[in-house]
Amino acid sequence: MATEALDELHSQALTLSESDRAQLAHDLLKSLDIPADKDVSGEWDVEIERRIEQIDSDSASFLDRDTFRRQMEAKIKGK
Template sequence: MTAETLNRLRTQILTLSKSERAALAREIIADLDGARDDTVEQAWDDEILRRMAQVETGQAELLTRDELRQRVRSRMGN
């Protein structure tokens, strides 16, 4: 693709509405990312369910925002 063609394309894209540009960007990114890996999606779904079960059964340690900040700061040496 020549620089001139690319500039024309860029100009045309900028005439699209914000939502149209966003949809186009999503399509381009999806194409660059390649095929979706359903095993990864399933692994994340399983992990979410596991963590929810830990919260519901009281096995998870829940932190307040202040507790989380304190832990992060202590790990960062602040």
């Protein structure tokens, strides 16, 4: 059950711009993260290198923000 303070904060957050809400959501989620797993960190390093190589070799494919957003909304809605 939400408290009055939480309700007020929620209302205020919804008045923020989309980019500010995204930054706030990112910061809140990040505050919930558990300490980094060293094995996972190493795996991310490998993945980042793989993606950089794809970009450098022109084999990477990209989506513009609007297309990505539409695709993610469709996935969330189960379409």
